[in-house]
Amino acid sequence: MSPERIAQCAELAMLIELSSDPKPGNVDRCHDFSDIGFRHFIVSAVSAYPVFRKAASKRISFGRLLLEGVNAWKEWNISSNTHFGSLVLMIPLAIAAGMSGDLKHETAGVLKNTTVEDAVDFYCAFALAGARVADVSEFSLKDQAAATELRKQGKTLLDLMQLSQDHDLIAREWSTSYERLFRLAGQLAEEVQKYGLNDGVARTYLAALAEFPDSLVQAKFGRDRAMAVSLMASQALEDETLESARKMDFELLASDVNPGSTADLIAAALFISLLTGLRFR
């Protein structure tokens, strides 16, 4: 697949994830947040296009690409975190898709080959993006001095992700070579086949949220709240009309509960599905 086509799949994945609804608690086609709207996510998706194309065609490190992606938002005056988690999950996929081998195998290699400099760039990008995650005791992402410490201890980005895997869904994927993401991509393709693109994406989002408590919700509101949200998702999934999911959406929005990590997983799963031939009408 050409780097151009890979970048198009990536951008399309972000835009389809964004515009599917209902995805309880997240910005979708039907509503914005008070501080960040659909337009900011559109701009951030468009600004990431060259990053994905470069990822698929040039030997540029993950860390540099991530920094370029976050800096591109700033060029368009986006001050909030839009697609940080999506970039962290999707850039390795774009690098892998530009290689000759099996996507899953190449992705695992990309993650394993990350370096200490990738870890340092990740810290930098994280601060620039204003992203939010649960703290890891050893290397607080809020502590800039930790970058020096990382270099001293020779920790790669994969090491860092492994330290966070119990607290953060995205770090968990990194630590397990995207095992769950590839499974979600298969599930997504089946749901899209059965329910069409919008409802297939919405249902896979609900299923993913039901399966694991969202780490962004957990970082903000604690484990109990995150588990309660997962239970709601599980119940909403039983209603094929998605009306229960719409009701859940209102409830989460009213209490500012935003399962953003799960949305990032869905964007990445969509990317895998598109790379591996997802068809929709």
Place this chain on the structure above:
Amino acid sequence: MSPERIAQCAELAMLIELSSDPKPGNVDRCHDFSDIGFRHFIVSAVSAYPVFRKAASKRISFGRLLLEGVNAWKEWNISSNTHFGSLVLMIPLAIAAGMSGDLKHETAGVLKNTTVEDAVDFYCAFALAGARVADVSEFSLKDQAAATELRKQGKTLLDLMQLSQDHDLIAREWSTSYERLFRLAGQLAEEVQKYGLNDGVARTYLAALAEFPDSLVQAKFGRDRAMAVSLMASQALEDETLESARKMDFELLASDVNPGSTADLIAAALFISLLTGLRFR
């Protein structure tokens, strides 16, 4: 401005136009048509990205670029016409933006320098896209033999557009060096400043529709119906809450009246605004 940035402005213009609402009678963030939806427009916008980048960086003729744009939809299995009018208006702007001079001046030059081969390619692209316009007596766009006739008579694409300028809003822009489009872009920037991005775009759409009857509506339902729709838009514009525009949207959708040419003008006006520094929050 770099070709990459020009392509980003073009794609963003398409996506912002698409997702602004209400734009009575067109696909927007809130509703699809029965046969063509938001997702098709997203795919078509993403597939056009390389076309815009090439337009801004390489010496490729308008006709070839247009053909590439329409063929790109097919690669993504889009069988309906999504952005044909937008491509016809925006490709010359992307070519002009890649040149060193003033955008308006360079655009006029691009249009004037189109050739007979551009006209032939346009015919081909038109047939591929399944676009709909009012017939021009001399060169029916439904008649493929006309391509041979064009070559024989040595008609350039600009000649062809001049023949259609009384029937078609897009041909009218070509024939007048985008005079109205540059004015609409200025108006759009003012409205966005005053009402924010979404309402600014929606209000400029209404104002444009009120100013000139939409040529797609006219081709499908006749002049009287198109004039009546313009009158509705003029009245809807008086209601700052846009509630009247929402009501108008329901009415047009119910009768399958789709002012698609006006939507194309707004995408192109947004492109000009973004190229010339439009800011929004």
